[in-house]
Amino acid sequence: MSxxxxxxxxxxxxxxxxxxxxxxxxxxxLRQLGLSQDIIRRVSIAMYEGEINMVIHANGxxxxxxxxxxxxxxxxxxxxxxxxxxxxxxxEGFSTAPERIRSLGFGAGMGLPNMKANTDEMKIETTVGVGxxxxxxxxxxx
Amino acid sequence: MKIRxxxxxxxxxxxxxxxxxxxxxxxxxxxxxxxxxxxxxxxxGLLITGLVNPQVVRTAEMMDMRAILFxxxxxxxxxxxxxxxxxxxxxMASELRMFEACGTIYESGLKGGVLQ
Numbered sequence: 001m002s003x004x005x006x007x008x009x010x011x012x013x014x015x016x017x018x019x020x021x022x023x024x025x026x027x028x029x030l031r032q033l034g035l036s037q038d039i040i041r042r043v044s045i046a047m048y049e050g051e052i053n054m055v056i057h058a059n060g061x062x063x064x065x066x067x068x069x070x071x072x073x074x075x076x077x078x079x080x081x082x083x084x085x086x087x088x089x090x091x092e093g094f095s096t097a098p099e100r101i102r103s104l105g106f107g108a109g110m111g112l113p114n115m116k117a118n119t120d121e122m123k124i125e126t127t128v129g130v131g132x133x134x135x136x137x138x139x140x141x142x
Numbered sequence: 143m144k145i146r147x148x149x150x151x152x153x154x155x156x157x158x159x160x161x162x163x164x165x166x167x168x169x170x171x172x173x174x175x176x177x178x179x180x181x182x183x184x185x186x187g188l189l190i191t192g193l194v195n196p197q198v199v200r201t202a203e204m205m206d207m208r209a210i211l212f213x214x215x216x217x218x219x220x221x222x223x224x225x226x227x228x229x230x231x232x233x234m235a236s237e238l239r240m241f242e243a244c245g246t247i248y249e250s251g252l253k254g255g256v257l258q
Contacts, residue, residue, distance in 0.1 A: 016197075017195070017196055017197075017221070019197065019200075020196075020197060020200035020201075020204075023200070023204065024200060024203060024204075024229070027203070027204070037206065041204070041205070041206060044204045045180055045204055045205075048180065048200065048201075048204045049180060052197075104176075104193075104195055104197060105174060105175055105176035105191075105193045105195065105197060105198065105201075106175075106176055106177050106197070107177065108175050108177035108178055108181075109177075110177045110178065110180065110181040111177065113181070114177075114180055114181045117181075
């Protein structure tokens with residue numbers, strides 16, 4: 001496996017307005033690399049949903065996107081409250097987002113299921129009171 | 143359908159990226175919930191919404207949409223316009239309500255398209 005191209009971003013948890021900035025940058029970078037539109041969109045959606053989640057629930061965190069010839073790996077790491085029940089969090093429509101976030105158009109309980117739907121693999125490592133690490137992989141079929 | 147025709151149908155004011163008004167879109171999505179746009183939209187080029195915040199533009203950018211039509215008399219903020227210019231997304235605003243805007247545009251030939 002050759003060395004990946006790595007992009008790292010700090011996600012600002014204080015400001016919902018700026019949420020998604022990293023995803024827009026990743027999308028531009030992937031376009032420059034000449035990846036297919038389908039792959040770019042799947043990575044962008046998964047990362048954007050994750051970024052929004054980190055801002056809503058975890059006061060920000062860190063996103064790392066590694067581009068390998070055969071796959072793109074997205075790692076979202078936060079020091080938020082953790083997810084007490086992953087099965088429940090994965091259910092479409094389940095959300096703990098506050099009303100304020102719903103009024104901004106998010107918090108429909110579609111984030112985690114949509115991240116899973118747009119990626120080939122998704123692993124959630126979480127400890128309540130410590131944080132959450134989500135690793136997602138999108139395979140590249142060249 | 144050309145974005146220019148959509149603006150005319152919705153009697154909308156165009157706020158930015160006029161140079162892309164001759165771009166074609168083949169389907170549209172109407173929603174105030176960006177979570178649903180991200181989860182259910184596939185190839186819709188136009189987003190019709192009454193929600194006004196920068197995340198609307200980022201959502202449209204993620205979904206490769208080419209134009210946003212704000213309804214119910216909502217006006218885009220300078221922040222929204224700056225972001226839309228960066229992303230080359232046409233921003234329009236209409237006094238029509240969501241139902242009327244969708245109905246008028248649908249009746250004129252633009253459909254809902256494929257869902258994910």
